[in-house]
Ligand code: ADP
């Protein structure tokens with residue numbers, strides 16, 4: 064059973080893309096099969112996984128969405144790029160930037176990505192969708208296609224407050240389009256040397272959004288190492304394997320795998336009761 068996680072936050076610069084790359088790499092190192100989908104026209108994920116010229120790619124996620132709109136059969140392996148760290152990537156390019164308008168008049172516009180994701184599910188243990196910093200129709204497509212949403216945030220008061228809008232969108236998607244969608248967890252990223260202040264923010268998140276929202280035990284420290292690896296087209300495990308950031312992402316991967324296992328057991332029990 065595959066686990067599909069949308070990595071979302073409408074705020075930019077909270078480490079969505081960095082988390083997608085490093086969580087994917089950490090999972091791949093545990094011999095899990097991982098597909099990353101770049102759903103941001105800025106194509107930062109595509110570039111972070113070593114493809115420096117996304118606009119020259121012959122086939123990207125925009126072509127996948129074209130096929131879904133045209134109701135054509137989607138081959139989940141078409142256009143997938145294999146990264147040397149064992150990660151598969153469905154890349155993006157600037158072509159995707161027009162798709163908000165393309166989708167707006169399409170019947171079933173929220174379901175286009177789901178068609179691709181469902182076709183890819185049998186081949187992967189984990190599918191990670193890197194969203195753009197917006198709650199537009201593309202991000203809604205990710206939330207509809209996903210089993211859960213992972214929310215990176217910086218340990219700052221206004222970043223924590225900004226999660227409100229995201230949770231409203233999450234609730235709306237659950238009510239109207241994807242009743243099984245869950246919150247995978249809130250991930251504190253770029254944790255600096257003020258642990259007490261960050262603790263307060265974690266408490267704020269917990270108290271504002273209720274005990275039901277998981278905040279990951281793993282917290283990603285601020286480190287220049289994390290910035291360097293994006294430009295080098297590799298994960299933190301290839302760039303600085305013994306550092307704090309690699310350790311934190313490895314711990315995050317363990318929590319994510321535990322979640323998947325627990326969810327799987329619950330589904331089996333549920334089926335048995337039926
Ligand atoms: P988003 O996808 O949410 O816009 P990015 O992953 O692109 O965010 O990260 C934004 C910036 O922060 C990038 O320059 C990235 O290299 C940097 N960054 C990400 N994680 C860390 C970290 N742990 N420490 C320091 N800088 C980081």
Ligand code: MG
Pocket residue numbers: 079080081103107108194195
């Ligand atoms: Mg990004």
